[in-house]
Amino acid sequence: MNSRSTHPDVLVIGGGATGTGLARDLALRGVDVTLAERDGLSAGASGRSHGLLHSGARYAESDPEGARECLEENRILRDIGGACVRETRGLFVQLAEDDPDYFEAKRAACEDVGISVDVIGGETARDAVPGLSDEVERAMWVPDAVVVPSRLVAANAAAARDRGADILPHAPVTDMTVDDGRIASVSLGGDAGRTIEPTYVVNATGAHAGRTAAMAGVTVPMRPTRGVMVSVDYDGLEPVLNRCRDPADGDIVVPHEDEAVLGTTSVPVDDPDDYERADWEVERTIEECATILPAATEAERIRTWWGVRPLYEPEEDARGGRGISRGFHLLDHAADGSDESSPPALGSDGVDNFASIVGGKLTTYRRMAEATADLVCERLGVDAESTTATTELPGASEPSTLDEYVREFDGQGPTDADLVGAGR
Known part of the structure; x- marks a missing residue:
């Protein structure tokens, strides 16, 4: 890895999907x-998710625009991601107790959005998915898939590095100096152990965005929530299973060849680094997922982990609850800046070379990165368009190469610990 520039054009803080996606996008445009x-990369929400690549069906009726974004990014990632994506399809299932309306x-909402659906009866669904509950009355196929996030993040980092970017996976930001309305310098600890003077700084630290912004004297209100994932021994499940009801605890089962990931819960946390891991969340998740796949109740538990969602407080207040599609918010902290993706919420912060990207979903990481790169290039006077939607990720066709990238950047997350390194 490179470790040379002390005066880069841009410092990206945060090594999840959005941060590495932004580094890739900027590097492809010739930005230092x-x-x-x-x-280590993927240490936050990206590497601690359930790994679902949304088709948009989950949000079709509540947020058609967000659903279209998911559908478009789903198709793009299948084209550029190779072995970062597992083609599985998805099945939304209606149980006898669920509302048929x-x-x-x-x-109807999926059809309006353009998401392909195929409605089948309960017996046909059980033929397609052995072990599916007898309570399933009908189901519909949708084009969901599964992301291998450790590979995805590492491949984006490798693409950026190959274009000259400096990727520092163990370099916590310890201090920022603001002078005359600009971030003048940023001190990096860990393996980096140096101070750099970037022209522009982007905060892509997910649930930690508020803390990172505070180093520059900026307020970014976050409302993170935790969710548990339980991976159980379950061989041969093909599609992602979604219970077709208002989003609630334990309504998604994600296939991992000889394991199945059960998820999830949504509980507010005060500190994204220090929060309770409650046994009731595990038990409720298993119990609820077993309404779809009964054998999950007795299946051997392989791994359990929690992730913290990087939710933006003003949107949570406005939308009022779980299950509503969460958009992303690009916050320009310049004196004349605003929230680039929604009506202004924070006013002028007065730090001219600083932006934060918050919210969103793993599925839409590339779109988030592109929007942020557009803003950065405008501020830097760089006249170049994004090419990330049509440029294949390095190593995409070679799982072993992708896994080498994961090791290089210390990017292994718990979501795909059973897949990375196994050549799948």
């Missing part, structure tokens, strides 16, 4: 980038 992450509303 340094990326700093404190704990909700199923019909989702089907």
